[in-house]
Amino acid sequence: MTSATPPPRRILVIRRDNIGDLICTTPLLAALRKAYPDAWIGVLANAYNAPILAGNPDVDAVFAYRKVKHRAAGESRFGIWLATAALLWRLRRWRPDLVLCASPGARRFARLLGPRRIVETDRTGSGHEVEITFRLATALGLRVAPGALVLRADPERCAALRTALSLSASGGTTLAVHLSARKPRQRWPAERFAELIRRAIAMGLAKRVLLFWAPGAEDDPLHPGDDGKAQALLGSLSDLPVVAVPTLALGDLVAGLSLADAVVCSDGGAMHVAAALGKPIIAFFGNSSAERWRPWGAPHVVLQKASGNVADISVDEARAALERLLAGSAPRL
DSSP states (O other): OOTTSOOOSEEEEEOOSOHHHHHTTHHHHHHHHHHOTTSEEEEEEETTTGGGGTTOTTOSEEEEEOOGGGOOTTOOHHHHHHHHHHHHHHHHHHOOSEEEEOSTTHHHHHHHTOOSEEEEOOOOSOOOHHHHHHHHHHHTTOOOOOOOOOOOOOHHHHHHHHHHTTOTTOOSOEEEEEOOOSSGGGOOOHHHHHHHHHHHHHTTSOSEEEEEOOOSOTTOSSSOOOHHHHHHHHHHTTTSOEEEOOOSSHHHHHHHHHTOSEEEEESSHHHHHHHHTTOOEEEEESSSOHHHHSOSSSOEEEEEOTTSOGGGOOHHHHHHHHHHHHTTOOOOO
């Protein structure tokens, strides 16, 4: 941006993909707010990831559309397309000065809005997703480095959950374990989670464990989940202080992870939520890039095998990583 260019008054950031992608966009939103304190800043996201921005101090409004693959039973594709078209028409009438395309494919949405300027992310080369997304700030002439992830856990949900889980007056390490991963090569076997939990409690690495998973049945074609896997695991650990934390809404996941002292999970949305909350993390990586997707700004240990399959990570390796993490020797970046 040159001195002769007036600052934008209405900025729209488009981020259409997954939970972690939107979380990795929050440093950009913070930089925009600092650079343009008087601008109106909105985000166009999908209904699945949009709740991540609840309470975000850098955003004035979030516009959420539904993806066809997330439609409810009996809901028509046409109805979802019609609702999306209506949303885009409202945004076009509002006509943003500047649209920032933070995800692949965002430009086709941006062009429909008739903005004065469209800027896309340069995704060539290496780097973390936060850094790649932040190139939009560089394109605007903002000479700053990306800062921390921004995520707000709802205080009322946190308080209610703390009471329900009887965590209010208890000491010791609370370990969160998230079972689920979207990609098959990111999934650690349930029996290894069970063995890791047993060892962590027996060795005094954790006083209690909060168990998280993607809700839903495994055979649900739209939203496959791990209800069955979680119930089987809870049954095998019924003699230990392991508590189920159902997360039917994304806000529940954020609130639940905020109550933990450390997190064990695979690369995915829950990992980025934990990172944004500043939680120390053991992250299982399969065949995705740890350079690009590792936890940003939080202490972490990445476990990844040359095979690109999380199933090849042993319990001994995970236990040793947990010891290292809790000892405070894990890096932040």
